[in-house]
Amino acid sequence: MKRFGLLGFSLLLLPALAAWPHPQAPETSPKKVIEKVPIKPTSASSGEEMYKEYCAVCHGLDGKGNGPAASALKTPPPDLSLLAKNNGGKYPASHVVAILNFGSSAPAHGSADMPVWGRLLSSLQTHRSTPAIVQLRIKNLTDYIESLQAK
Numbered sequence: 349m350k351r352f353g354l355l356g357f358s359l360l361l362l363p364a365l366a367a368w369p370h371p372q373a374p375e376t377s378p379k380k381v382i383e384k385v386p387i388k389p390t391s392a393s394s395g396e397e398m399y400k401e402y403c404a405v406c407h408g409l410d411g412k413g414n415g416p417a418a419s420a421l422k423t424p425p426p427d428l429s430l431l432a433k434n435n436g437g438k439y440p441a442s443h444v445v446a447i448l449n450f451g452s453s454a455p456a457h458g459s460a461d462m463p464v465w466g467r468l469l470s471s472l473q474t475h476r477s478t479p480a481i482v483q484l485r486i487k488n489l490t491d492y493i494e495s496l497q498a499k
């Protein structure tokens with residue numbers, strides 16, 4: 349009786365163990381934790397460099413919303429490559445600029461997972477982090493996201 353129970357248990361356990369190493373991201377524990385780190389300096393003139401450094405972790409390199417941190421967010425990151433398609437074929441540049449400056453939803457409602465980039469980019473400790481440079485960064489990021497649009 350007892351032995352049978354144990355055997356049943358190990359049979360159940362085996363498939364679970366076999367499945368263990370398969371999900372990707374083997375270097376992290378199953379529960380993902382988003383760690384906030386100070387933002388790294390990047391070139392204000394390269395939308396691509398800034399996107400890869402600041403955005404791809406959530407939105408994915410191709411903008412489709414599959415970055416490594418995406419599954420740990422309460423709100424899944426939207427597919428940025430569909431912004432034009434979802435806006436009648438016109439890339440909504442001013443919407444993107446506004447989101448980057450001010451965040452994606454009313455700050456009063458708090459818990460949005462999308463960082464407010466205007467503030468973060470101004471905090472870059474470089475000698476040239478003037479408001480004009482911050483807007484240049486946002487313009488170049490906005491243009492880079494335009495280049496990711498699905499045709």
Ligand code: HEC
Pocket residue numbers: 398399402403404405406407417421423424425426428443444447448452453460461462463465489493
């Ligand atoms: C920590 C994860 C995270 C990072 C990093 C991040 N985003 Fe987001 N982003 C989100 C989430 C989540 C949303 C959806 C937020 C919501 O609906 O309130 C979003 C929304 C957006 C939107 C609005 C899309 C729409 O459909 O209106 C834009 C544009 C955007 N992000 C651009 C960027 C850019 C550019 C960067 C890098 C400078 C960036 N994001 C970095 C998580 C992130």
